[in-house]
Amino acid sequence: MFSRNKGIFSLEFLVPVAGFFFALVVVHALYTFSIRPAATDFEITSRVKAMNAGADYKPERSIVVILKDPEQEIELILWVWAIILLGYKLAQVNGERKLLKHDFIGARPGERIIPEEALDRYKELKNAVEATPRWRERLLPDFLLASLHRFHATRSVQDASSAVKERSELVADNLDSTLSLIRYVAWAIPAVGFIGTVRGIGDALAQADQAIKGDLSGVTASLGLAFNSTLVALMLSMVLMFLLHALQARQEALIVELQNYCREKLVDIMKVPTTEETSSILS
Numbered sequence: 001m002f003s004r005n006k007g008i009f010s011l012e013f014l015v016p017v018a019g020f021f022f023a024l025v026v027v028h029a030l031y032t033f034s035i036r037p038a039a040t041d042f043e044i045t046s047r048v049k050a051m052n053a054g055a056d057y058k059p060e061r062s063i064v065v066i067l068k069d070p071e072q073e074i075e076l077i078l079w080v081w082a083i084i085l086l087g088y089k090l091a092q093v094n095g096e097r098k099l100l101k102h103d104f105i106g107a108r109p110g111e112r113i114i115p116e117e118a119l120d121r122y123k124e125l126k127n128a129v130e131a132t133p134r135w136r137e138r139l140l141p142d143f144l145l146a147s148l149h150r151f152h153a154t155r156s157v158q159d160a161s162s163a164v165k166e167r168s169e170l171v172a173d174n175l176d177s178t179l180s181l182i183r184y185v186a187w188a189i190p191a192v193g194f195i196g197t198v199r200g201i202g203d204a205l206a207q208a209d210q211a212i213k214g215d216l217s218g219v220t221a222s223l224g225l226a227f228n229s230t231l232v233a234l235m236l237s238m239v240l241m242f243l244l245h246a247l248q249a250r251q252e253a254l255i256v257e258l259q260n261y262c263r264e265k266l267v268d269i270m271k272v273p274t275t276e277e278t279s280s281i282l283s
Helices: 011-056 063-067 070-101 115-131 139-154 157-178 180-206 208-212 217-265 275-282
Strands: none
Touching (some): 011 063, 063 070, 063 217, 157 217, 180 217
């Protein structure tokens, strides 16, 4: 998750790119073969009913008519793209949490780790991580390795605990920065809706002379675009922001769980022996 590979062949690059093209193709196909044909049929049917019913006709509303315009299509493309990114980030968090079930230290009950043993433990864990692909570039092994290395170098339990805290702060900042693209999309969706509102009002004003003559169809269609684009944008943005905050909560909970694991499984069993204990061990 805390990947050191930031090239064009890394998942951090490929998932957003592939996700965007997937959202573009799927949503555009949905509009081409379903939403716009259904909206056209509904509008034709509504006109026929209005002509036959006369003044007593009450127009119906349909979701396909609300969604049919280009601005709403762009909003849905951005929303599906953001959902794909959120799903990828959530899968990363779940993958990290699965490692919490594994005992990387393997200490026996009552066993303590002293600075002289920390380096051996560090080498054993590092070799195990390198030999297991699903452990590579994961947060928990990285936290444990940092703590063991610091304990061996400084012979201080407090420094070993500080190493975990420093890694936690670094990872928290990194996780927050990886959500910047999703935050941008969450901002862009209402912006596109506002563009649709401006375009719809502008078209309505351009057809004011027809409205004066008694033909209100063009004005009502343009105003429909103005309000529908904003309506769809706000609804999609509300859902997206809720899911984004839920993901952030899961990420923050993951950091706390990693810190608790390192403290309970490693830091709490570290010990710096006294001079007498060191002499006893050496003898």
